[in-house]
Amino acid sequence: MKPWWTCNGGGNSNANEPPPAAPTPTTDHRQPTTNALPRRVLLGGTLAALVAGAGERGAPSALADVALRPGPAEPNGDVLVSVFLRGGADGLNIVAPFGDDAYHRARPTLGLGTPKGKTGPLDLDGFFGLHPALAPLLPFYKDGTLAVVHACGSGDESRSHFEAMATMERGQRGDQKGQTAGNASGWIARHLASSPAEGGGNGSPLRAVAFAAIQPDSLRGATQTTTLNSLADFRLRLPPSVQAPGAADLRNALATLYQSGGNDAVAHAGRETLAVLDTLRRLDPARYKPANGAAYPASDIGNGLRQVACLVKGGVGLEVACLDHGVWDTHIAQGGATGWQANLLADLSGALAAFARDLGHERLQRVTVLVITEFGRRVEENSGLGTDHGRASALFLLGGNICGGRVFARWPGLEKQQLDPTGDLRVTTDYRDVLAEVVARRLRNDRLSAVFPGYTPRFLGVTRPAG
Amino acid sequence: MNADEPVNAQTPPSLSRRDCLGALGTAAAVAGGALALSGAAGCADATRLAKRYCGPEPPQNAALGHASVALPPAGPTDPAVRLLNRAAFGPAPGDVVRVSAMGTAAYVDEQLAPPTSDAEPAFLQRRLRTAVGDLQDPSISALDFRDIPERDVLRQLSQAALLRAVYSRAQLRERMADFWTNHFNVYARKKMGAYLLAADEKSVVRAHTLGKFGDLVRASARSPAMLGYLDQEASRKGVPNENYARELLELHTLGVDGGYTQKDVQEIARCLTGWTIEDRFLHRRGTFRFDPDRHDDGPKLVLGHAIAPGGGERDGDAVLDIITRHPSTARHIARKLCRFFLGDTDEANRWTPKLAAVYAKTNGHIPSLLRPLLLSDDFVHGPPILKCPLDFVASALRALGADTDAGPALQTHLCAMGQPLHEWPLPDGYPDATHAWTGSLLARWNFAFALTSGGVKGTGVDLPALVQAANGDHADALVALILARRPGDEAGRSLHQSVAGHLARATGNVLAEAAALCLASPQFQWR
Numbered sequence: 001m002k003p004w005w006t007c008n009g010g011g012n013s014n015a016n017e018p019p020p021a022a023p024t025p026t027t028d029h030r031q032p033t034t035n036a037l038p039r040r041v042l043l044g045g046t047l048a049a050l051v052a053g054a055g056e057r058g059a060p061s062a063l064a065d066v067a068l069r070p071g072p073a074e075p076n077g078d079v080l081v082s083v084f085l086r087g088g089a090d091g092l093n094i095v096a097p098f099g100d101d102a103y104h105r106a107r108p109t110l111g112l113g114t115p116k117g118k119t120g121p122l123d124l125d126g127f128f129g130l131h132p133a134l135a136p137l138l139p140f141y142k143d144g145t146l147a148v149v150h151a152c153g154s155g156d157e158s159r160s161h162f163e164a165m166a167t168m169e170r171g172q173r174g175d176q177k178g179q180t181a182g183n184a185s186g187w188i189a190r191h192l193a194s195s196p197a198e199g200g201g202n203g204s205p206l207r208a209v210a211f212a213a214i215q216p217d218s219l220r221g222a223t224q225t226t227t228l229n230s231l232a233d234f235r236l237r238l239p240p241s242v243q244a245p246g247a248a249d250l251r252n253a254l255a256t257l258y259q260s261g262g263n264d265a266v267a268h269a270g271r272e273t274l275a276v277l278d279t280l281r282r283l284d285p286a287r288y289k290p291a292n293g294a295a296y297p298a299s300d301i302g303n304g305l306r307q308v309a310c311l312v313k314g315g316v317g318l319e320v321a322c323l324d325h326g327v328w329d330t331h332i333a334q335g336g337a338t339g340w341q342a343n344l345l346a347d348l349s350g351a352l353a354a355f356a357r358d359l360g361h362e363r364l365q366r367v368t369v370l371v372i373t374e375f376g377r378r379v380e381e382n383s384g385l386g387t388d389h390g391r392a393s394a395l396f397l398l399g400g401n402i403c404g405g406r407v408f409a410r411w412p413g414l415e416k417q418q419l420d421p422t423g424d425l426r427v428t429t430d431y432r433d434v435l436a437e438v439v440a441r442r443l444r445n446d447r448l449s450a451v452f453p454g455y456t457p458r459f460l461g462v463t464r465p466a467g
Numbered sequence: 468m469n470a471d472e473p474v475n476a477q478t479p480p481s482l483s484r485r486d487c488l489g490a491l492g493t494a495a496a497v498a499g500g501a502l503a504l505s506g507a508a509g510c511a512d513a514t515r516l517a518k519r520y521c522g523p524e525p526p527q528n529a530a531l532g533h534a535s536v537a538l539p540p541a542g543p544t545d546p547a548v549r550l551l552n553r554a555a556f557g558p559a560p561g562d563v564v565r566v567s568a569m570g571t572a573a574y575v576d577e578q579l580a581p582p583t584s585d586a587e588p589a590f591l592q593r594r595l596r597t598a599v600g601d602l603q604d605p606s607i608s609a610l611d612f613r614d615i616p617e618r619d620v621l622r623q624l625s626q627a628a629l630l631r632a633v634y635s636r637a638q639l640r641e642r643m644a645d646f647w648t649n650h651f652n653v654y655a656r657k658k659m660g661a662y663l664l665a666a667d668e669k670s671v672v673r674a675h676t677l678g679k680f681g682d683l684v685r686a687s688a689r690s691p692a693m694l695g696y697l698d699q700e701a702s703r704k705g706v707p708n709e710n711y712a713r714e715l716l717e718l719h720t721l722g723v724d725g726g727y728t729q730k731d732v733q734e735i736a737r738c739l740t741g742w743t744i745e746d747r748f749l750h751r752r753g754t755f756r757f758d759p760d761r762h763d764d765g766p767k768l769v770l771g772h773a774i775a776p777g778g779g780e781r782d783g784d785a786v787l788d789i790i791t792r793h794p795s796t797a798r799h800i801a802r803k804l805c806r807f808f809l810g811d812t813d814e815a816n817r818w819t820p821k822l823a824a825v826y827a828k829t830n831g832h833i834p835s836l837l838r839p840l841l842l843s844d845d846f847v848h849g850p851p852i853l854k855c856p857l858d859f860v861a862s863a864l865r866a867l868g869a870d871t872d873a874g875p876a877l878q879t880h881l882c883a884m885g886q887p888l889h890e891w892p893l894p895d896g897y898p899d900a901t902h903a904w905t906g907s908l909l910a911r912w913n914f915a916f917a918l919t920s921g922g923v924k925g926t927g928v929d930l931p932a933l934v935q936a937a938n939g940d941h942a943d944a945l946v947a948l949i950l951a952r953r954p955g956d957e958a959g960r961s962l963h964q965s966v967a968g969h970l971a972r973a974t975g976n977v978l979a980e981a982a983a984l985c986l987a988s989p990q991f992q993w994r
Contacts, residue, residue: 162893214885215906227906237913239920239976246975250984253969254912257988260961264539266853266989269905277909 076195077444077466078368078399079312080320081355082188082218083301083348084169085373087329088161091393092379092414092425093341094134095148095407099127102414106380110336110387119337124148128407132337133345136353140398145356145364147402147462149434150394150409153375153427159389161329164374169217171432171452187451188320189222191439194450195319204317205275211304211323218322226276231285231307236277251277285310294358297350301325305355312363319443328373332384352398365400368442368463372431378423379414390424395434401442401464408460433457441465538810538850538901539993546571546847548951552994553808553852554578554841555638557862558951560933575841579677579834581637591634594872598626599665609666609691609753610659610746620661622875624668625888629873629881632861640676643833645857646807647672648889649896651687651719653696655889663692663744663753664889680800680831681791684719688787689755691744697894700743703761707736714894720790722799731770737763738774738782797826804836806899810852814845851993853901856884858994859911863918863986866949867928876924880917883910908992915986919979930978941978942967949985962988 096112097103098121104111112131113120121129122138128150130138140146156167156174167174171187185193192208208225210216215227228234236254238247251274258270288310296302304323311318325348334341348371356364376393392412397404410428412418420426436457439445444466448457547566551558554575566574587595628645635641651671655661671686671693687693694700699711712735717723741762745754757780767774767782772789774782790796801822805815822836829835840846854862860881864871871877881887884907891897898904917923919930934944946963965988966981985991 214903225906234909236909236916238916239922239979241920241976242980243975246980249969249972250916250980253965253980253984254987256965257962257984260965262539262989264537264989265901265905266908266992267539268537269908270989273908 077319078366078401078442079308079318080188080438080443081305081308081367081369082320082322083352083369083371084165084216084218084322084324085326085328085348085371086161086165086324087327087373088164088375088377088389089326089328089344089373089393090330090334090341090377090387090390091150091373091395092376092387093334093336094131094345095124095150095394096121096129096131097127097150097411097414098129100411100414102379102416102418106414108381109385110334110381112337124407127411128409131342131345133342134349136349137396137398140353140356141405144405145398145400145402147397147404148394148407148409149397149429149460149462150407151392151412151425151427152395152409152429152431152434153392154431155427156375157391159375159391159422161374161389166217168372168374168431170220171218171435173430173432173455186216186218186220186222187435188218188322189220189225190451191443191445192219192222192225192320194447195443195445204279205272206279206311206316206318208320209308209311209318209322211307211321216322216324219320226272228276230303231280231283231310234276234280279316283310283314283316290354290358292357292360294354295350296354296358297347299347299351301347302351302354305351306358309355309358312359312367326373330377330386331382331388332386334381334386352396356398361400363400368397368399368402368438370435370438371396371398376425379419379425380423390422391420392425392427392429395431397434397438397462399442399463401466403462403464408462429460430455430457433460434462437461437463538812539989540850544847545951547574549847550574550841551638551951552862553846554642555865556632556642556858557865557994559865560868560936560948562865563951572842575639575838578637578639579838581640581677587635587637591630594630594634595627598630598873599623609663611752613659613662617656617661620665621655621887621889622878624655624661624664625878625881626873628888629857629861629871629877632857633864633869633871633873639837643676643837644672646804647676647683649891650803651683651690651693652891652894652896653690653692653889654892654894657892658695659753660692660696661889663690663695666690666753667692675833677833677837680796680826680833681787684715684791685784685787687719688715688739688742688783691753691755694742694744694755699739702736702740702742704737704740704763707733707740707763709733709736712736712739716790718894720799721793721795722802725793725795725799727770727795730768734767734769734774735786737765737767738769738778738786741780742783791831794823794827797823797831800831801826801836804840808837808840809845809849811900812849814849818843818845853904854992854994855897855899855904856881856886856907856911857888859884859992860914862994863915863949863991864926866951866986867918867930867982868933869918869926869928871923871926874925877926880910880914880923884914885910911992912983912987915983916980918986919983920976928982930982934978940967941981942970945982945985949982950988950990962990 092103092107093110093112098112098114104113112129115121115123115129119132122132122135123129124141128148130141137146141148154164154167154172154174156164158164164174169186171190188208205226208219208222210219210225210227211229212227213229215225219225219227226234236251238250242250254270255274258267258274285307288306290296290306290309296306301323308318308321308323311321326344328341328344330341333339336342352369352371355369359367372395373393375389375391377387377390379390380387382388408429412426412428414425416423418426432452432455436448436452436455437459439451440448440459441463445451545563545567547563548558550571551562551566555562555578569577628648631641632645648668653660653664653667655664667687667690671683671690675683675686691700694711697711697714698708702708702711709732713732715735716725716727716732721727741758741760743756743758743761744752745756746752750756759779762779762782764777764779766776769786770789770793772785774785778785798819802815802819805818805822809815809818818840822840825836825839860877863869878887885904886897914923918926919928921927933948934941942963945966950962962985966984969984970977970981
């Protein structure tokens with residue numbers, strides 16, 4: 001059994017040690033400080049003034065101005081960017097354990113070979129290697145901002161996409177029938193509800209944004225979330241006959257209707273929607289220009305992360321962004337160094353690399369990207385040159401305060417007797433250990449018992465404590 | 468004007484196949500942009516929508532927290548208005564007066580025993596024939612529709628459902644058709660779902676909407692659409708597929724907390740081996756078939772009932788008898804109906820055991836379950852329920868007496884609100900929880916403005932005729948029509964003020980804008 005790769009950055013180096021106490025916050029973020037002005041004030045006043053005219057053609061982007069003023073509109077902790085790889089991504093070909101002989105035997109066709117090969121994996125530590133299509137991420141691994149956690153997953157053994165996704169998005173263990181069901185809220189929703197920022201007054205309509213058609217389960221039960229497909233599409237479409245003053249009249253009329261609408265779910269949602277419309281009109285995301293020569297792929301994940309960057313720089317109180325990528329359900333014709341999965345990986349890595357570059361070193365200190373999937377895939381390739389639903393997979397963390405440059409894995413091995421009875425990579429790290437560490441250390445929310453009830457996480461040391 | 472026609476019917480624009488394709492192409496582009504999680508797969512991927520998964524009925528898990536949702540105060544409710552909002556897809560012009568005059572009990576009785584489809588307005592019958600003509604040829608077997616593109620089949624199915632919701636006189640039947648369609652949800656984009664759904668609709672939901680629950684389950688169990696969707700078609704002796712057996716128990720009958728075990732699921736799966744879809748050459752492909760060669764004929768034990776060996780196809784029927792008579796099924800169906808008509812409320816919890824008792828006594832006779840519920844005080848006075856997008860669209864069209872072909876342009880709006888019909892990928896059907904739909908407000912507002920200004924192709928409203936017919940000042944007329952509020956009704960007053968204010972102040976197409984504001988108002992989102 002391969003030992004943990006551990007982090008020198010202050011992590012718990014021994015997986016068998018008792019879990020650490022919840023970290024002590026270095027500052028009491030429940031007390032408002034000068035750096036924690038209520039967002040409402042900012043949105044209503046300062047920012048409005050800053051970005052006034054941003055929508056006018058030819059006006060310099062207001063984002064630049066906003067960007068010069070750090071602090072008030074930024075969340076207490078990092079901005080969390082959660083990328084969910086839908087369909088069960090094959091961790092064994094994403095971060096290939098080329099040092100495990102059984103890997104090559106199980107994957108005669110799909111296997112990536114060794115780093116010596118022309119299209120082999122990119123060596124990370126002599127045992128694991130990145131899929132070649134992930135080359136754009138290698139610099140971030142090398143400079144320590146990208147970490148891999150392998151053989152990671154949930155307790156859900158259903159191998160059902162829906163069950164496994166529901167388990168993860170709700171932050172549950174996943175081995176109890178019915179537990180994933182019904183009214184359980186999402187783990188990010190519980191973080192938002194229990195995070196100190198709630199009391200600190202982040203009333204931003206863009207506090208939590210999902211780039212999706214319908215609110216993802218991870219945000220289920222959260223107020224102050226906005227689900228949209230594209231920032232540019234999120235606009236009120238008035239009839240062409242309505243002229244500018246009339247449009248303002250109609251917006252005001254809507255606002256009046258919803259302001260007098262009481263405190264029920266619809267009145268609340270209506271006011272949030274109007275506030276989002278207001279903010280976006282000022283930000284004008286369609287004219288957003290990435291910095292540092294960052295080039296996002298023209299794909300959904302590329303466009304999504306580009307818009308997240310726009311919001312991060314806009315200082316509009318964004319705390320969480322949820323995106324989806326894939327369909328990673330590669331039952332047939334998965335491909336090896338090229339093909340279906342490789343194309344998805346190229347898209348993903350291109351988008352992530354552009355995002356990190358666009359944010360730049362300083363901003364990346366306050367952003368944590370989580371890339372996760374509901375389960376991995378069978379170790380042995382199938383007769384359709386694909387892989388079937390499995391158990392453990394690999395996840396990525398990217399950010400300025402990630403203890404990167406390492407693969408965190410208690411490697412269970414790929415020999416027959418080391419696999420689970422179905423022939424799948426065993427889960428040796430509960431995904432909630434990673435999530436909880438991110439919540440406590442990077443999002444600066446120490447109320448883990450509210451976010452992951454009934455679970456005592458064991459930190460891997462994959463992040464640096466917030467300073 | 469024919470009395471059958473909707474209030475301001477013009478000649479319905481005839482939509483050619485080419486129009487549909489063009490418009491649907493746009494729709495798909497919009498929806499695709501809206502929905503796609505990746506460029507890798509089109510609209511068709513189940514996993515793409517799976518993040519909307521809300522799971523089966525919950526055993527309450529206090530530790531994880533109930534996502535609580537604030538409902539607006541109930542306020543005084545007119546029984547006729549409440550009835551039309553919940554037992555129908557909202558009041559159409561004249562409905563409130565008619566129901567008030569005949570009395571709610573008489574209306575409920577009329578709705579519980581609707582005449583056959585021949586009694587539908589002639590124009591509705593005509594439009595349905597036009598809309599779903601392709602799918603109605605009984606001489607063609609379902610799988611031979613494959614010459615028609617899937618999106619056209621889906622468009623036709625949605626069109627028929629929308630036309631009926633808006634125009635049918637049997638409004639309660641259409642509401643219940645929607646309820647059962649979600650209860651026995653089939654995802655149209657899995658396998659051949661779209662092509663099998665037309666027959667499924669006819670033989671399952673529409674055949675037994677207001678009949679006996681057991682007949683619904685029995686019909687569904689022999690529906691090729693369901694057998695394909697939940698992989699029953701592939702189940703065979705030795706390797707039974709549990710997918711259908713599990714959902715049959717968990718979602719269709721007993722409920723997740725209904726007291727069955729994994730062993731019961733496996734035994735039922737064995738009983739059902741051989742229930743499959745006909746696909747042999749020179750046979751009527753796409754119909755139900757029992758294949759004795761695939762059937763596991765050994766003895767089984769289902770929920771404590773022994774099933775003797777050698778039963779063949781009758782094994783499955785025995786299972787269906789056992790589960791439809793099961794007290795957990797009575798409770799599960801009672802609970803779902805209560806939630807559907809009373810919302811996720813204490814009232815619904817109180818009514819569940821009462822209705823479960825009616826189920827037991829009447830052997831699941833659906834009108835007997837509905838009647839006491841619809842005529843109860845709780846139904847009239849309970850808190851409002853958030854309209855799902857289908858409710859919202861249908862009630863808006865009815866309120867304005869719209870003339871719609873229910874074609875691609877209208878369907879695009881429904882899609883933007885997150886509810887393309889027959890496209891919920893999971894077997895539990897579209898969610899009915901409030902929080903599932905609060906995110907669709909902007910799309911609702913945009914629909915309101917498009918509808919009232921002639922911006923939805925194939926759908927028209929004649930607002931001047933409407934307010935003239937209502938014979939009052941415009942703000943009054945709109946509030947009365949759209950919200951069915953009486954003068955002096957508190958909830959209607961603030962809306963009235965806003966609308967009147969807008970009418971007085973604005974220039975341009977003020978009537979359309981005022982009507983849009985009514986439809987976009989928070990008040991109109993509830994039923």
